[in-house]
Each structure stands twice: as C-alpha cells, then as structure tokens.
Amino acid sequence: MHVLRTCRILALAAGAAAAAIAWPATGATEIAADTRYEGPQTLSVAALGVEMTIPAGWIAQLPSGSEVMVVGSTRHQGFVVIGADELDDAGVRETLHGPLPLGGGVTLLPVGEPERRDGTYAARFTVQGGQAGMQASGRAIVGRHGYSAYLLAVYPEAEAGDLGSLLDSLTASVRLQAPAAGAATRTEGTGTLSPAVAGQKITRFYSGSGYSESETIHLCSNGTYYRGFEAGGFTPGVASGAVASRNAGTWSTPPGQLVLRAPNGSTSTYSMRVEGSKLLLDGTRWFREPTACE
DSSP states (O other): OOTTTTSOOHHHHHHHGGGOBSOOOOSOEEOOTTOEEESSEEEEETTTTEEEEEOTTOEEEOOTTOSSEEEEOTTOSOEEEEEEESOOHHHHHHHHHSOEEEETTEEEEEEEEEEEETTEEEEEEEEESSSTTEEEEEEEEEOSSSOEEEEEEEEEGGGHHHHHHHHHHHHHHOEEOOOOBTOOOOOOOOOOOOTTTTTEEEEEEEEETTEEEEEEEEEOTTSEEEEEEEEOOSSTTSSTTOEEEEEEEEEEOOTTEEEEEOTTSOEEEEEEEEETTEEEETTEEEEEEEOSOO
C-alpha cells in the first residue's frame, strides 16, 4: 500500500468546502491551496470534518493540485504530511502495517505492531534508501463519522525531538466531526478519450518557498489511468522525493475537460486546452510524453 493512497484529496475537499453550510463555527481557517499558514493557527477542511492546530514556529501549506498538506519549517529538514480518508479501524491498521513506499527509492518499513490508545494509532518505521539517518513515525485518528486523519513525520535522527513534539502536538489537536452537509461535490465523468492525451504520461512541476513537488498522470489508451505524486521538504535540496503517492481509476475527456474517476466514485476535473505542443490543465502547463500502458 502506498503511503498517501489513503490520504483522500484534501485539495479537492478544500475547494468543495467553499460552498459548505451547517458546519459549526470554531474560529478555524478553511484551508485554501497555495497559501502558507504560520502557526499558531487552527485550520479546517469542512468537507471532511477535519480540524487541526498548527503550532507556533511551523508552517502549513497545501500546494495547488496536491493531495496532502505539509507542515514544516525552513529551520528543519523534517516535516509532517497530513491527510484524511474514509477509513475505518481496520483500514487504519492496514495502512500503518506498511511497507510504505515514499518515492525516490525510499520505503518505510514498520517496526512492530501499531499501538492503539483511545482511538489513536501510533506506529514507528525504519527508512530504507534515501538520505542516511532518516526516521519516520506515524499517527492515525479514527473518527466516528466514517473519516480518519493520518499524519506521517519524516525526519533526520538529530531532529527526532522537535519533529516528535510536532507530531504529538498536531495529533492532539486533530478534531474529527461530521463532514459539512452539501460539501462533497462530484462530476459525472462521461466522454470520449482525446487523442491529444491518450497513451501519454503528463507531468506537472511546482517549486516555491523551499517546497517542491511533481505529479504525473499516465493516461492509458484503454481509458484507465494511474497517478503518482512526489514532494520534497521546505528546505531547498533537502528531502527531495520525501513523500509520494499513487492512485488509479478511469479517465475521460468531455469537451474542454479531463475527468479522473477513482474507484470509490470520486472525481477530479480539470479544464483542458491544447495550444500547439502545450497541454494546459486549469491553466497550468503539463508536459507530455508517450507511456507504455495500454
């Protein structure tokens, strides 16, 4: 199981939550893409019923198009990745059992069994591959409304104290409640397969404020897709490819759109435009090259 396969699209949920209603007011700030939030600050994703507090001295960021929020600091190499998904207790245990591929040849291997205490799971991992001396710890909070929150800290041994404290603080601050009524949005993904992208691997790059990521989508000619995501830490050149995800489903191209449909029925919809050799999704350029998938 890939580490972020279960981290359900915080970016999609955050966008949907703009129209959410009937979610209790708590003074939290609704997360928006491409915005840096400096702690102390309480953030929320109403569409998933998730709320958490970023401690002082740390920065949270949800890059546009990303599926996870990253909490880090320019003073640290380590960081914490936060996601949420429709996971029950068994699903959480399965996720934390690993192994968890992080991309860039790095894999987290579980150490012992996850420990459960008062609805929260804790797990430890050894880090195989990548930068020497890296460690990882995971937490998962099982909610009562069908969603669970998932946190993963990756850090060098010298920062175990600081990142351990950050992970504990974030975990303790997580609040799960019923998702906002009317917040979830879906688009019916019907349409033909455009020859402009069928059988192509498309790639998007993002870099800024010491954070970098790349996303690839393999749009197979048989109408299936799989998507990969890799992100690095807040310090340039540090923890590159430190976390990754991969998911799959089917795709279609209604007029002017690219629609990705996950196995659970949720969709991601992009506006699509081709200008000569350029492919633009939601106005952002993606680079194309042939892929071997059918």
